[in-house]
Amino acid sequence: MKRAVFKNNWVAALMVAPQLLIIFVFFYWPTSQAMYWAFTLEQPWGGGNTWVGFDNFAAILFDDLYWYSVQVSVVYAIGATVLSVGMAxxxxxxxxxxxxxxxxxxxxxxxxxxIAAPAVGLAFRFIFNPGAGIMLYLNDAFPGAWDPNGNGTHAMIMVIVAGAWKQIAYNFIFFLAGLQSIPRSLLEAGAMDGARVLRRMRDIQLPLLAPTFFFVLVINITDSFTDSFGIVDTMTGGGPARATNLMVYKIFNDGFQGLDYSGAAAQSIILMFLVVALTVVQFRYIERKVHYT
Amino acid sequence: MTKTYPALAALAVACFATTASAEKIKFEYWYGLTGDLGATLAETCNRFNASQDQYEAVCTGYDGYELVVQSAIAAFRAGKAPTILQSFDAGTADLMMSGEFYPVQKMMADFNIEIDWDNYFPGIKNYYSSSKGELFSMPFNSSTAVMYYNVADLEKAGVAAPTTWEEFEAALKAVKDADPARCAYGYEPSVWIDLEQFSAIHNIGIATNNNGYDGLDTEFTYNTTMHVKHMENIQRWITEGLAEIKTAATGMTSQDAFAQNICSFYFGSIASHSSVHLKGVEGLTWDVAMLPIFEGTTRHNSVVGGASLWVLSGKSEDEYRGAAEYMKFLATAESEKWWVSNTGYIPVTKAAFEQLTAEGFYSAAPYKGREVAMTSLTFTEPGPLTRGYRLGSMIQTRAEWKSEVEAALAGQKTMQEALDTAVERSNAMLAKFAKTYAGKTLP
Incomplete structure (x- = not known):
């Protein structure tokens, strides 16, 4: 393969500098701050902090409710990704x-x-309101069939549907572009050989769509871990009984509402490593099965 | 909407006034009240600015107490904090420990502004004072919890307004007997009412060290007090059908259920008095009474809720002078009366309360009944267990209580187990709070 190379390294550096600066200001700098807070106990109003080593991490990792939050986040990530990728x-x-x-x-x-995530959350809160709208008919026919305010599973389904709905549009664009880049001649050849629609889809379109599929998968899983905050905040507030207390929402709750900056910083570091690890795993193991044409 | 327009118009006028007289010294004031109450607060700024030719309060509203406190913290760390911050009880411990404030009593003395601090109700003043009695923040919007009851329902059931929990249970049964379809008690878990107010009026602590006043090495004890019995009663009432859970999550808050004449009892802040009036449906007859106590116990004063005004450190002398003028303006009986009659809050000074009573403010609707809050708040002199709570991580520990109680009410565990877990988890938070401020003591 032929590589395009800049002859003049200074020009290249100048070109990438603004981008690097942005990444530094909005990513590396805050991350280093969070890293520092995670190893100290930070007083909210300033005025000093104490080095505590891995205490904050130990407190989190030995907390059952933190693991419950991880579990809930994984359920959400899988549910929202499968639903949105499938539908798209x-x-x-x-x-x-x-x-x-x-x-x-x-x-x-x-x-x-x-549409912004909180707006999606608000809209779906109306749609899924057990006391009004379409869900009222369901509850009238089968009392107690839909109770997202008392039943954790229902609440989770509600949040997953709202999160997936928002993500479908994004996935759709990529899938459509992927499908349209498949040469028509391949499909026509298949048709002439007698392959029907479903067969052509299974043997020609889906395999050729694999790279797109992989990209969408990585983006969706990452997104569901980090971007689900707005939907949870407007729809359930993490409840009932912490059933939708996703990791990213717990960070917001502990840090900004509870003023436990150090605990929240430690949690975001863990979340960051988790997302990095997940992406690495996907690239190492799933990408092998993907063939780029 | 109609209510907002005058406020908006006034705000617009205030903006023009600003440009016209740019030599006025400005200071920032951030508050967390929202809705009608927020608009009324903005109006106090306008009233102050109209009365002033030297200073100008620049008032900014945030969507709730939590948000205003976290925004002020972020701004403070960037050196852009407001001069005055309206902060709620749960933000008190962190502010006190940081020391980044100008005690209001000291500020007024420094600027030679005479305020009769003994005029403030001890129950209110103590809540915002150091353990040595120095007032740190300006008492402002204050409330306490009361029992709202449906007069017609109790008449129909043939019972008087209950003063003890035993009578309360009998009243629930009587209401149910009179009309089995009636929601007797719309219950909404409230750590402020069920735990904090309940414990104060029974003169029992919720935590060691006199509810945290005497040191940071505090632990919660409410899983071993009468509070457990109270919560078990509530749980039993729900299973027996005497009480129903009414929260925003179930489609209707306990306040709405009461105002819409669906439930006979509702426990809430006295600040809701005006809301119930506004929302009350045709034919609803209601009144308020003090929270019930258990038979065989002696009633003590309830504790104050709401928020107070903190003056933050690091501002200029001019800004402090402006803030002091604003506090002076708020401390007049006239401002207080204006604030009390336009909101559901209670007066914070004895003088204002006496004046209001003398003018017959409390003897006619829609304000009749609000004096119950004053009786409750001043029932006894505040003692070590009834002056308030000085606990760190209060937002989180309150949330622990709520989550665990919800779990118990959902049948996932017994109430005792739930409260044990809540205490255990909250104690870990208190320990962490103490460690964050290692080597410091509460002022």
Missing amino acids: LILAVFVDRQLRGFKAYKIGMIWPYA
């Missing part, structure tokens, strides 16, 4: 088949991504 794939395939009105669909499908 189906929708993208339909649009790619150029069914009637697909142009309108295409635009409509992209819009939800432009």
Whole structure:
């Protein structure tokens, strides 16, 4: 493969400098601060902090409720990713088949991504309100069938649906682009050999979509660990009985509401390493099965 | 909406006034009250600014106490803190430990502004004072918890307003007997009412070291006190159908359930008095009474809730002078009366309360009944166990109580187990708080 190389390194450095500066200011600097706080006990109003080594991490790792929060986050990540990737794939395939009105669909499908997470949460809170709207009919027919305020599983389903809904749009764009980059000739050849729609999908489109699929998977899992805050905050506030207390929401709660800056900093460091580790694992083990054309 | 417009208009006028007289010395004031109460607070700023040609309060509202405190902390660390901060009880311990404030009593003395501090109700003053009696923050919006009851329901059931928990249970049964479909008691877990107010009026502590006043090595003890029995009673009432859980999460808060004439009893802050009036449906007859106590115990004073005004450190002398003028303005009986009649809060000085009573403020609707809060708050002189709570990590420890009580009410564990867990987890937080401020003592 031929590589494009800058002859003049100074020009190259100048080009990347703004980007590096931004990364430094908005990523490395805050991370180093969080790292420092995680090993100290920070007084909220300033006025000094004490070095405590790994105490903050030990306190978190020996806390049952922290592990419960991890467990809840994993459930959310898997649920939201499977649902959003699955739905987006189906929708993208339909649009790619150029069914009637697909142009309108295409635009409509992209819009939800432009909506901020808290707004999504608010909208879905109305949709899933057990005492009003469509869910009221369900509860009238089967009393107690839908109770996100008392039942942790229901609350989790509600949060997953809202989170997945927002993410579908993003995945859809990538899947559609992926599908449209598959040469028509391949599909036509398959059709001439007698392969029907589903067969063509399984043997031609999905394998060729693997790189897109992998990219979307990494982004979705990362996103569900870090970006779920707004939805949880507006929909459940982490409840009932901590059933939707995702890791990122717990960090906000402990740090900003509870003024436990050090504990929250330690939790964000753990979360950061978790997301990094997950991404590494995905690249090492899943990417091997992906063939780039 | 109609209420907001005058406030907005006044704000706009205030803005123009600012540009017109730029030589006024400005100071920042951040508050956490929202909605109607926030608009009323903004109005006190406008009233102050209109009365002043030297100083100007620049008032900024935040969406809740927690947010205003965390914003002030962030601003403080960046050197951009406001001069006056409205902070709630749960933020008190951190502020006191930091020492980053200008004690209001000292500030007023430094600027030679005469304030009769003995005029303040001891129950209110003590809450915001150091253990040595120096007032640290300015008492402002104060409240306490009371029992709201439906007069018609109790008449129909043939019982009087209960003064003890035993009578309360009998009243619940009587209401249910009179009308089995009625929601007798709309219950909403409230750590402030069920634990803090309950313990104060029974003169029992919730934590060692006199509820934290005497040192940082404090531990919670409420899993061993009468509080357990009280919570077990509530749980039993719910299982027996005498009480129903009414929270925002179940679709209707206990306050709304009471105001909409669905439940006969509701426990809440006296500050909700005006809300119940505004929301009350046609035909609702109601009154308030002091919280019940257990038979065989002696009633003590309840504790004050709400928020107070802190003056933060690191500001200029001019800004402090402005803040002092604002406090002086607030401390007048006239300002206080204006604040009390436009909100549901209680007067913080004896003079204002006496004046209001003399003017007949408390003898007619819609303000009749609010004096119950004063009776409750001043029932006895505040003692070591009833002057308040000086506990670190209060937001988190309160949340622990709530989560565990919810778990018990959902049937996941017994109430005793739940409270034991809450105490154990909260103690770890107190220990961490003490460690954060190692070597320091509460002022």
